[in-house]
Amino acid sequence: MILVSLCAAPVWAAIPCDTDGNNRLSEGEFVSAAFAYLDITYRNGSGECPDRNDLRDAAYVLRFWGGAPHTCTDGMGQSVVFERPPGSVVVFSSTVLDTMRAIGVPMAMVSGVADPILMEVSYFPGVANCPAVGDLEGPDEGTIASIAPDLVIVPADASGNAAAAAAAACGVPVVRFSCTSPGTIRDEIDSLGLLFVREKGADDLIAFIDAQESAVATCLAGLGGEERVQVYAEDAAAYTAAGAGTPLGDLVSAAGGVVVPENSGWCPVTDGEVVAAAPGVMIKMVGHEPCRFGGFGDRISLRFIEVRNAIGLRPGWTTVPAVDSGAVYLIHSSVVEGPQFGIGLQYIARWLYPERCRSLDPADLQARYFSDFCGLEGGSGMYVFPEAAQ
Known part of the structure; x- marks a missing residue:
């Protein structure tokens, strides 16, 4: 679900195990939730506890996001606030998928791809069995809804508007990255690295690109x-x-x-x-x-x-x-x-x-x-x- 306020970016879901409702997960809240889960699941205890998925997501939020929501600023300068980690992603751009894989995002997270990407399965074998979700000109809203991904990524230009509208109609958060321009791709790599907690992979990819440009600059000095x-x-x-x-x-x-x-x-x-x-x-x-x-x-x-x-x-x-x-x-x-x-x-x-x-x-x-x-x-x-x- 996307919640929108007058002055806020779109927000997805709510931080799990945040018992006091202050939109921050403390270590104490997580420990209490973990003990409650163990007590009820393994010791026949009474009361309420989070389910396994909530506890897993809470651990992620506490460890990687410091217990606070993560704000992703995309290639169009728009911000989307995530209060749970995205675990299922639909991707409409081959350059974005290439970038995600290069920084270490597991292809198992990709739950749907645009039709043209499935024409490149020799290059993207990790998504060979993903359902097709149409293309940028004709996104398949029904398939997106049936997949029910946590996130849809579409290009950060006018070509992505139809796919973004289809995802939004399904109530799915949308972020927009293209990863096509030499002038902006580093910022997009950084943002994707932060969103998927692959900062080391993002740094390695940027260093690889920097070395290539530096070699050319040296030759042209x-x-x-x-x-x-x-x-x-x-x-x-x-x-x-x-x-x-x-x-x-x-x-x-x-x-x-x-x-x-x-x-x-x-x-x-x-x-x-x-x-x-x-x-x-x-x-x-x-x-x-x-x-x-x-x-x-x-x-x-x-x-x-x-x-x-x-x-x-x-x-x-x-x-x-x-x-x-x-x-x-x-x-x-x-x-x-x-x-x-x-x-x-x-x-x-x-x-x-x-x-x-x-x-x-x-x-x-x-x-x-x-x-x-x-x-x-x-x-x-x-x-x-x-x-x-x-």
Whole structure:
């Protein structure tokens, strides 16, 4: 149940074993509840006692939250107050699920996932048997209600509004995280670590990301403005440029590139605009419709080759320096959006400045990520094409 007051954030349930009703669980209250439970359960005592689940949740609240409610501030700046730990979670975002797993949240806690996540069960084997709850455009309110999770996590942008409304209609608390933007993902990792009491895992993941960015910064030290490569970055949808503020556009900038044509957000462009911008490198993202291919477990290069070749057939593009020189690259969304973005950053830096960045080894980093953060040994797939600078 969500309780809302005029000046308060949504509050879920009530602190168990809080006998005086002051919304704080003291050590004395917990000890009394524990003794009452033991007395009645094992000694045939009389009176009232909490049930096993209440006692378990009370122990959690006392140990990890100091006996007080936990306030989770999500990616939209909204606060939800939890007075019990969430034990069952529905997740609508693959990047959030990837982040949760990477910080050590047990996949057994996930009780439902969006339909597209079930298309990636080779990468998310821990949720293979979870029920599908629809997708962001068509959330399945009935299934969410039947699961009755403690929490639903949806993206922190307009794409998550329908799923958030469906969860709220079922009386389920909603928090909104995306874990897609390099600029905000650290804060989201921290918040998820606090919510699920995985602070050590969150710290380890952030340190892993920091090391990847630091390695790129070291390679680019002293790079002059006149040396910076002009890059046309494109979404999976053709003629949709990835400007400042998009994950791909921001990675290009972090890798020392200059995004052209200059824009912000996802912007439609014409053949003439790209030809006039004359980028020296083009980077196109795949992994989303209409280019849903590649990624974990997919080693087939045919679609990569087809999409790359089609770019050269666009009207007037043979005069674009990137196309003329063959410096056209495809990169999978999973190493652009989400906790693996540092791996994508290193690939992009190597494409733009192969001599400066020859010491970077993003493929090795990704193998370590799979092993250390995902529990996936020997994982393979195609994430970039071509891998080497042209």
